[in-house]
Amino acid sequence: MQQIDSNLYFGPCPIRALAFEDKPDQLLKSVQARKGIFTSFSALFHKDWAAGLTRDTKDWKTCPGAYLHGVTNPSLAGWRSDFLRQREKLPIVSVKVFPDLHGYGLRPLREAAKFAHEQDLPLVIMRRLVDDRLVPAWWRPRPKPLAKVLAAVQGLEAPHVIFSNFQPRELDEVMASKAASPHWRYEVGSFTPSSFWFSSLDQRNAVSSLLYGSGAPLYYPAGSLMIERSGLSIPKIKDILFDNAKLCYAL
Amino acid sequence: MPYKVWDIHVHNWDCFANPATFARHLKETGVERLTLLGPLEGGLNPSPVQIEQSNARTLDYMRRFGPRVSGLCYVNPAHSEHALAEWQRCASLGMIGLKLWVSIFCDDRRVDPVLQDVFAKDRPVLIHAWRKRDGNLPGECTADHVVRLAKRYPAGKIIMAHMAGDWEYGIKAVRDLANVWVDFAGTINEAGAYEMAVKELGENRILFGTDGPADYYHCLARVLNASLTSRAKRKILFGNADQLFS
Numbered sequence: 427m428q429q430i431d432s433n434l435y436f437g438p439c440p441i442r443a444l445a446f447e448d449k450p451d452q453l454l455k456s457v458q459a460r461k462g463i464f465t466s467f468s469a470l471f472h473k474d475w476a477a478g479l480t481r482d483t484k485d486w487k488t489c490p491g492a493y494l495h496g497v498t499n500p501s502l503a504g505w506r507s508d509f510l511r512q513r514e515k516l517p518i519v520s521v522k523v524f525p526d527l528h529g530y531g532l533r534p535l536r537e538a539a540k541f542a543h544e545q546d547l548p549l550v551i552m553r554r555l556v557d558d559r560l561v562p563a564w565w566r567p568r569p570k571p572l573a574k575v576l577a578a579v580q581g582l583e584a585p586h587v588i589f590s591n592f593q594p595r596e597l598d599e600v601m602a603s604k605a606a607s608p609h610w611r612y613e614v615g616s617f618t619p620s621s622f623w624f625s626s627l628d629q630r631n632a633v634s635s636l637l638y639g640s641g642a643p644l645y646y647p648a649g650s651l652m653i654e655r656s657g658l659s660i661p662k663i664k665d666i667l668f669d670n671a672k673l674c675y676a677l
Numbered sequence: 678m679p680y681k682v683w684d685i686h687v688h689n690w691d692c693f694a695n696p697a698t699f700a701r702h703l704k705e706t707g708v709e710r711l712t713l714l715g716p717l718e719g720g721l722n723p724s725p726v727q728i729e730q731s732n733a734r735t736l737d738y739m740r741r742f743g744p745r746v747s748g749l750c751y752v753n754p755a756h757s758e759h760a761l762a763e764w765q766r767c768a769s770l771g772m773i774g775l776k777l778w779v780s781i782f783c784d785d786r787r788v789d790p791v792l793q794d795v796f797a798k799d800r801p802v803l804i805h806a807w808r809k810r811d812g813n814l815p816g817e818c819t820a821d822h823v824v825r826l827a828k829r830y831p832a833g834k835i836i837m838a839h840m841a842g843d844w845e846y847g848i849k850a851v852r853d854l855a856n857v858w859v860d861f862a863g864t865i866n867e868a869g870a871y872e873m874a875v876k877e878l879g880e881n882r883i884l885f886g887t888d889g890p891a892d893y894y895h896c897l898a899r900v901l902n903a904s905l906t907s908r909a910k911r912k913i914l915f916g917n918a919d920q921l922f923s
Contacts, residue, residue, distance in 0.1 A: 442845070442869060445904070557865055559809040560843055618864040621702055621890040622692055645866045648898035655894045657705070 427664060429650055430671040431459035433590060433613055433639025437467035437482035441562060444643040448482075451489045457640055457647040460668075461491045461677055463519060469497040470524060470555070476508040483516055493677065495522035495550060500538040501530035509541070519675040520588070522550040526569050532578035539582040548586040548611070548674055551575065555591065555644070557617075572596055580605040586674050587611070590639065594619035601632050608635075611674055614666070615649025616641030624656035633662050637671040680911055682897065683710040683918040686803070686838060686862035686886025689738055690716040693890045696741060703742065706893050709915065712922075713738055714776045714803065715751040721814060722780045725759040728752060732767055739771060747922070749776040749803055754788040761791045768798060773922050774836075775802040779817040784825040792830065801834035801858070801921055807842035820850035827854045834921060836884060839863050844870045852877045858921060862886030866895065871903040871913065880909040884918050 434457070436450045446453035447467075454462045468478030475497060483494070496518040498509050512518060521542035525535050535551070542549035553569055554561075561568075579587050588611040589600060597612045615638045627633050640647035653666050671677065693699045694716060703711070715735040719727025728751060735748040750767035752760035752775065764775055775795045777783050783804045795802055804826075806818045813819065820841040827835050836858045841847025842865065851857040859882065861870050874883050887896040900913055 444868070556867070559807070559811070560865065560867070561810045563810070616866060618866055618891050618895045620691060621892055622698070623892065641866070643868055646868045646899040646902050648866055648895045648902060651898040651901070652892050652894040655705075 427654065427667055429457075429459040429638060429667045430675075430677060431457050431462040431640050431642070431647070432588075432637050432671045432675065433616060433641050434459075434462045434464045435467055435642070435644050436464050437469075437478075439467050439644065440471055441556065441644075446643050448485070450486075450492050453643060454489070454491055457642050458650075461493065463493045463495055463639075463671075463675060465495045465497055465522060470527065473502070475499050475502070476512055479512055479516070486516060493517045493519045493675070495520045496547065497522045497524070498538065499523075499528045499530070500534035500541070501528060506541060513545075518547075519677065520548045520550045521545065522552060522590075524552040524555075525575075526554065527552075527565070529566070532570075532574060535575075535578045536582065539579055539587070543582065543585070546585060548588050549579070549582075550588045550590050551579065552590045553592045553596070572599055576600060576603055576605045580607075585609065588613055588637070588674065591616060591641070593617050594623055601630070601635075611635050611637055611670065613637055613639040615639050615653070616645045618648075622657075624653065624658055628658055628662070633658060634665060634670070636666045637674060638667045678707070679907075681709045681915040682706075682885060683712070683915045684708050684887050684889065684893070685712045685836070685884050685918050686860050687711050687713050687889035688716060689713055689734055691890050696738070699738065700742070702889070702893070703745065708893070709745070710918070711746050711889075712773070712918075713746060713748045715748065717751060717778055719753075721816065722755060723753050725753070725756050725763070728756075728759070728763060732763065732772075735772070736767070736770055748772045749774045751776045751778070752791055753780040754785065754791055755780050757787045757790055760788075761794060764791050764794060768800070774800045777802060777804045777818075779805060779814045781816045782822045783818045784822045784829065788826075792826075792833065796830055796833035799834070801836055803836040803838055803860075805838050806847065807839060808846060809842065820847040823857060824850050824854065827851065827857045831856055834858070836860060836921075838886070839865070839888075840870060840874065845873065848874050848877050855882075858882045858884055858917070860884045860886035861899070862888035862891075862896070864888070864891055866899060871900060871905060875905055875909055880905075880912050881917055881920075883913045884921070885914045
């Protein structure tokens with residue numbers, strides 16, 4: 427079945443050596459995705475995130491079907507103009523923020539959401555990179571309380587807000603929250619839920635807001651098999667694996 | 678599916694506490710064999726009664742679901758005499774090994790009486806092990822505890838569950854201990870774990886587990902998508918467990 431993988435990584439990973447770090451086209455083939463949206467590790471971890479993104483994307487023109495998350499740090503000076511300059515030359519399809527890694531409060535998160543709305547781009551909020559139990563000792567920030575994150579994005583007018591790398595139990599909490607908006611989307615695939623989780627979401631009519639992201643190559647691309655065997659109807663599986671991301675990211 | 682699967686690490690708790698849901702899981706996945714570690718009643722330091730309740734539920738599923746479902750006997754070795762008696766009882770009822778969780782460290786001397794009997798019967802012990810960034814539970818083993826135990830009992834068969842969580846540490850810790858197997862059961866989905874395990878341990882010491890009811894297909898797909906030979910995948914998914922438990 428056709429897939430858009432909305433959570434791929436490229437560039438040098440600071441935790442361990444990964445396959446395909448400078449070969450996003452081969453990673454796309456490896457995960458059998460027709461299109462993929464990539465996060466640059468250098469943009470995530472470098473203080474000058476724009477320079478990190480430039481470094482990781484120097485061969486980008488050779489990757490059809492590959493798009494970029496516009497990773498930015500809205501607590502740094504000049505982040506808006508840096509973003510706009512990057513967007514002029516690269517296929518950026520989102521504003522992606524990682525508040526817990528970059529260690530900023532919730533006001534910059536709201537600023538990023540407003541900016542995403544102005545740019546008519548979805549806002550992707552990254553909760554974590556790795557499981558909380560395995561975070562390296564040098565990595566100080568920890569996920570902020572979920573209620574505070576939701577409070578920061580409640581009522582914002584970004585075209586969509588996408589919750590990325592949230593644990594399934596956190597997604598349950600977000601979806602059940604009074605703050606939950608029909609514009610919110612939930613990326614699934616990199617973290618392991620409980621058996622029959624998708625059936626339970628289907629019973630709550632929550633499947634239409636899911637989109638697939640494997641987390642490869644940091645994670646095994648295990649989510650697509652899980653979704654295909656979830657017992658959902660074929661149209662719903664297709665939505666999760668392809669159509670919802672196509673719509674959300676305007677691919 | 679080109680591979681048979683033996684899931685050696687499943688708990689009959691949460692949705693699997695319902696026999697109908699568990700039956701649905703067996704039917705939909707078609708898993709060939711499955712080993713239950715029980716619902717681990719009684720929290721971190723269960724009483725003998727709670728241990729027996731936990732094992733009773735495992736035995737019940739073994740009876741309901743036939744030879745496809747096997748069980749490991751859960752004990753709390755803090756109650757050393759009860760642990761030995763309970764293991765002997767459960768072994769006589771068909772359980773195929775021992776399960777240790779977090780009540781005391783696995784290399785605590787109070788574990789010796791039950792372990793000696795397990796190993797005398799040539800049965801394996803599956804030990805929960807982790808190393809967490811924010812600190813472990815009071816009696817929660819790390820790979821280092823497993824290593825000490827394995828050296829004390831070089832003929833004993835030991836399964837270090839979860840590759841001890843921090844798998845890059847766990848795999849290397851047990852690299853040279855031929856009597857330690859590993860599973861990668863649970864929700865950690867980091868790529869490279871199986872590949873490193875095969876490289877460091879060889880393809881014969883790795884078992885497949887899900888920590889069910891964690892999603893079976895997500896766990897299975899890790900192996901299917903790993904950069905390993907078909908032979909290695911076959912061994913991980915079924916062959917190694919078949920050899921170890923037979």
